[in-house]
Structure formats: C-alpha cells, structure tokens
Amino acid sequence: MFYISTRGDAEASSKKTFTEILLGGLAPDGGLYLPESYPQVTRAELARWRDLSYAELAHAVLSRFIDDIPSSDLKALIDKTYTAEIYCNGRDPARAGEITPVNWLEPGLGLLELSNGPTLAFKDMAMQLLGNLFEYALAKKGEEISILGATSGDTGSSAEYAMRGKRGIRVFMLSPDGRMSAFQRAQMYSLQDANIFNIAVRGVFDDAQDIVKAVFNDHDFKARYRIGAVNSINWARVAAQVVYYFRAYFAGTRSNGEPVAFAVPSGNFGNICAGHVARMMGLPIGELVLATNENDVLDEFFRTGLYRPRGAADTWTTSSPSMDISKASNFERFVFDLVGRDPAVIRELWGNVDAGGSFDLSMTPYFSGLRKFAFVSGKSSHADRLATIRRTYEKHGVMIDPHTADALKVALERRSARMPMLVLETALPAKFEETIVEALGRRPERPAAMTGIEELPQRVEVMDVDVEAVKRFIAEA
C-alpha cells in the first residue's frame, strides 16, 4: 500500500509507505496523503468481519492500510489501544467491551457511542491509537518528537491523554488563557506527566494558533527540536476512524448488503471522511448525512457546489464549539475523489483557496456526479440544538451533547424508512454542561473518574502572545 498526495502525481518517487507519512503532516507539495487506491472488501470478508471484536476488526481493517509494520506488532498496538479499561466511560459499564456500542433510541434510529474514551470525545478513538503508533515508530528509528499544537478544547486534551507517559514524545499544547470551561482546563492542566507541557496564552485561540504557525515556519527551529503535529489531517487518524463505520454497520444490520445511513456532526471533515473511505472500500453505506452548525461552509458546498472558506470575522463562536471552523482541512481528500483523482484539478481549486478565495463546482459535471458519493447535508442553529437536546431527553430519556444534537437534528430531517440511521455521538454531555443546563435546567451526569477534577492541582505555564518566549520554553524544557 502506497500513499500519494492530492496535489502531486503518481510517480514512484512521490509514493510513500504508511510509516513514512505517519509522523508528517502535509505532503511537501501542500497536499494531503491518500492511499493510491482504496483497498476493496469483498462480501465474503464482510461476512467474516461481522462477528469480530473491536480490536480484531481494527486489525483486519487497518492491515489494509498499514503493510510496513509487522502484522503481529500492529496487532499488539491495537490490542493495547482498544480495551474496556480505556473506553470505559460509557453509561453502561457492562457494554464497555464493545468500545463503540449503539444506543437505539427507537427502531431504526441509534446513537453510535464514540465518546467513551478518556476525554469523553470521539477524537480519542483515533488519538489513542496514534499515541501507540508514534511511540512504536519513534523507538524503531531511535528518534524523538515534540508535538506542538493549539487547542480550544477537544483536540488538545485528546492528544495529551494519548501521548502522556509515552517514550520519545513530548507535547506542548497552547490554549487561550481563561477561555476554556473550568472542566476543559482541569482535564488538561491537571495532568502531571513529565512529557506534557500546557501553555496558556494571554490571548484568544487564533493568537495561540498563530504562534504555532510561526514556530512551524521557522524551519531551522522545527528541524532542530523535531517539532511535529497531530492535527486532523493526519492520515492515521482518518484510517483509525474507518473501523467504527464497519463496526456500526454490523450493529445496524442483520446481513451484508442492507444499506445504512450515518449522520455526522462535521467540522474539519475528518470524521465523515472516514465514512467516505469506508464506503469506497465497499461497505454498503446508503447515505452520509453531513451536519454543520452555524459555520455552514460544508453544508453550503453540498447544497450549491460553492466552497467558500470564511475569514475569522465570519466564523461564529457557537454552542457546538468543536465544529466552529472557517475551512475544513480534510475536505481536499474528498474533492480529490470527486474530481476523478486528478491532482491538476486540485492544484487549481486549492490555488484559489490557499490564496484566500473560493471555488464553485455548480456548473461542472463534478457537481452532478456528487450524487454517486451518497452525501446529503443540513445545518443546525443554537435554538435547534437546544430543542433537539430537550426533545431527546423528554422522548427517550437520553442526554446528548450539543454536537451530537446538530447531527440528530439533520438526521431526523433526512431519515427514510428504507434504511436505519446511525447518528455519531461525538462527545458526552458532561463536557458541555452550560448548554445542557440551558436546554434542560439540570446538569449532565459525569463519569465517576471525572468528578471533582476541577479541585486537582494544575500544571500550566501562562505566557504572553510571544513566539520567541514559546520557542525558548520548548528549547529549555
């Protein structure tokens, strides 16, 4: 299995193996990595996979994408990742071994639980594996890495919990001082592991993000201190997410061939991109329902063919904050497939995007061909979110978080009697107490391991918005 860039050509010299792209981010030409072709899964294989445990299924699926790690080593890494101990925050401990159980609200409508990991958000599904893959790959090469990132919540804590205590890895995570919830702060800052460094910047998220970009643009510093990233364009994260679409498909059907719809609350297009990949591999996904919040750049594209990334001034802060994006960093992967995998087209389209512009496919055959890819879309507002949280609680006695509510709202509009609808639950309500209280007038339950974490001692360095100070901190840590 070789990987190519969405902006490059398929010449042998540009092909990479999985471990060669594991620790990197963008391809050198600015594109994203994708498999040269999608591995195909036969009906006979699907039948065999139906009864596998989560870890066994992950090994079967990921072996198709990772062929330069010995199979037994890959199996050991997967077995130590997908355990009932790590994914134990589910509301029903008896089901923790299922890793991603489906909570059926009514016949034909289920919540796919993806947030039972250590930080209560779906990012743990891939990030926990990434931590183990990174540690393994670095030890093999005798190398070390310093991961640098900026976070306004879910990604940072997920990365820290995945990398804590890992050999050869240090994490420097910037966050906006005083702008995350007390719970989110406690989740990150209470980690006492020697390889985790929290830096609170006296500014907003964009200031933190700009510092990270500035450090990455200092190529000497980046090479000297081996600075890396774990952002959502990392291919291994997408690949790890493919597994739960297979798992959920089996949970939603009795036999292979029946179609299933998935509704996905989307920001950077990472989660739903994995659904697209699963479908391209031959999984009978009938519909991929993309849901956005008020930041509707993706909904606009799927409705009209116009992809129009927004500026900071047009990016709203909403009550589903993990979907507050101005452009969708994984979207290029899907468009590459949409335009028949022609890198010249991608170079042209993203030439505009990278220059701050947009592109419009509405008058092209690509847009009419969109139907083949089974996507539909919709959006949700703050009022929709509250109403959906309320309705779900009243009707089913189930509390859902605001992001899951965005997906459920669109799922209900798009649902048909022809196939079951699975809504991806991307966070537990405990992470977003304020919005739950606004919707229901009561607090969500917290998993036992998280009660009182706000009282734990915190380890965080508060700094001005100063690139040089951050570099000094990394150099001296």
Ligand SMILES: *Cc1c(COP(=O)(O)O)cnc(C)c1O
């Ligand atoms: C990251 C995140 C999303 C968006 O996922 P993408 O892969 O960026 O589309 C949705 N919900 C929650 C809770 C998240 O943390």
